[in-house]
Amino acid sequence: MTQTAPAPSLDFSINAEQVESITSDIIAQELEINDFVASLKPEEQTYENIVVRLARIENELAGKAQLVSSLSQISPESDVREASVAAETKYDQFSIDQSMRHDLFSVIQSFISKTNLDSLGQEEARFLRKMERSFRRNGLHLEEEKRNELKELRKRLSEACIEFNKNWARESSSKWFFYEELEGLDDDFLGIYAQHGLKTEQEDGVTKYILTMKYPDVRPVLKLCKNENTRRLHATAYESRNQENIPLLEEAIKLRHKAAKILGYKSHADYVLEVKMAKTVEAVETFLNDLADKLHAPGVKEIEELKELKKAEKDKRGENYDGSFNAWDSSYYQRILLENEYAVDQEQIKKYFSLETTIQKMLEIYEKVLGLKFVKVPAEKAVVWHPDVQLFECWDAVEDKSFSGFMYLDLFPRDNKYPHAACFPLQPSYINEHGDRVAPIAAMVANFTKPSADKPSLLKHDEVITLFHELGHVMHHLCSRTKYARFHGTSVEGDFVEAPSQMLENWCFDPKSLKYLTAHFETGEPISDEIIDRIVKAKNVDAAMLNLRQLFFGIYDMNIHTSDDENLDTTKAYNELREKISLIAAPEGSFGQAAFGHLMGGYDAGYYGYMWSKVFSSDMFFSKFEENTLSPEVGYSYRKNILEKGSSRDGMDLLKAFLGREPSSEAFMREDIGVAN
Secondary structure, eight states: OOOOOOOOSSOTTOOHHHHHHHHHHHHHHHHHHHHHHHTOOGGGOOHIIIIIHHHHHHHHHHHHHHHHHHHHHHOSOHHHHHHHHHHHHHHHHHHHHHHTOHHHHHHHHHHHHTSOGGGSOHHHHHHHHHHHHHHHHTTTTSOHHHHHHHHHHHHHHHHHHHHHHHHHHTOOOEEEEEGGGGTTOOHHHHHHHHHTTOEEEOTTSOEEEEEESSHHHHHHHHHHOOOHHHHHHHHHHHTTOOTTHHHHHHHHHHHHHHHHHHTTOSSHHHHHHTTSSSOSHHHHHHHHHHHHHHHHHHHHHHHHHHHHHHHHHHHHHTOOOOSOOOTTTHHHHHHHHHHHHSOOOHHHHGGGBBHHHHHHHHHHHHHHHHTEEEEEOOGGGOOOSSTTOEEEEEEESSSSOOEEEEEEEEOSOOTTSOOSOEEEEEEOOEEOTTSOEEOOEEEEEOOOOOOOSSSOOBOOHHHHHHHHHHHHHHHHHHHOOOSSGGGSTTOSOTTTTTHHHHHHGGGGGOHHHHHHHOBOTTTOOOOOHHHHHHHHHTTTTTHHHHHHHHHHHHHHHHHHTTOOOTTOOHHHHHHHHHHHHHSSOOOTTOOGGGGOGGGGTTOTTTTTHHHHHHHHHHHHIIIIITTOTTOHHHHHHHIIIIITTTTSSOHHHHHHHHHSSOOOSHHIIIIIIOSOO
């Protein structure tokens, strides 16, 4: 390859003062253009003065705005994180002010009224229609008093969400356990603690281990620890973190409800769903409740089977069994079921999925299917925010061999880092004023187990699925080809955004792909056909329980965002609904909603989208990819019809173009839920 990649357009080495300076510059530039457009006389209201100027400034500033806000979740420097939180707050407040400008709305409305939008380009017309709709949804058609009230509500809502997420990212609680209380945890886990100095000697000479509430600690304890009390204590602590977020969530719910009422909507959920594929609360509630009803009996049956396993194990250990099945039992006995009935031992399987090798081979699959080429940037040449972070170039390998974008991988836990797994869309792509494509930048942020002195980072199969899923979001960004930044990548409807990544999870259950992905970290041997067969057969084990848990989150989200209760107790609602829907009670005294980050991170009245979009992801995979998961022809069609388009067209139109028909729920009900449609 003779071409040279451009330098990344974002500088992640900036300090706290630069974060503040960049934010001020963004605000000044955006304000200047908005003031100019708002001042235009009728005869000056032209396409060049309005659409071109507004689109250009939005294109040019989007990446910088993402940079200064993302650093609060990923920077290892406390002053940079604090500056990032302040910057995000400042810019959000400014954006709310600008979104409520009646003078700007009047000019755009005037231009649209005298313009045949169909005479413009497809993206140009969509840009204007989306902008006008956004202004209306912000209440610009209301009287000034109501507009001002709405503005203040949204400013306070923004502050509450930012504070909630700051608390969530910086959560640092832990539990102490003696070595004997961690029976069942393997040497890999405890060895990492020894290596990183996370065990301490007490005055009495007894070693205790500090376990955090981060995934690399929580998952092994809940899956492997034979001591039920240890699992109970850790699960209770995990689901009782971030108590300070409860009043922030409850305030946000009230603010959202009040804002929706001012705008003339029955509820916040009605407001949110207006611009989603689902469209109405009734459609979502019917979808969720229908699935919950269908899965209730299978879920009860699965729990009874796990209770039998618990009773047998208690008898074997000489312990009394009280007939209960608790939140801290699910992962543990599901693991035992997989090992007993399907001989699926995750501790053995993970030896075939070393992180570095899995990523390399996963990218090779993406290369083959999507027609891409990835090149790792040497560490000494990569500008990153932490030494653990890796940088890759992505190139087109099918059409013009052009540069597609940059991908950052930030995969290990550290203090004050984003605690979950996600794709961070850092720089959207767009076509600049010279006709050149500005390359996108996206980061996958996760918290996989760090390598130890004698072993690489090893992934359990569910972590491989997570890796495939989040990298799928990254591919959406890297493959996107839109004129405007606002239509780039995953900017699609909220209940479609997960579908492309969910579809790619199916590769983790495809025998050919699994064989290709694996290499034993010591011998290099691929995983055996026998183990692959077990993994595939175990795909839908306890599917009812797992889907009921997802349905609980979605139903809870819809319930709190349709409630008229001014004094809604989110803890009571969470715990009661959890037991009713998921069939398993929350740990006593816990309040899981305080760390339910989706509720304050853009998925409010939208969590149902994970299940909703699964319908589309299953349809795409089982109708197009199932026969040959590595088909470059089907992959190229998928890239062109789904990934490249971003949100430049409605999600349903993209689906129909790829499928060649209306989407169907048949594959979802059969393959993912295990019930007849």
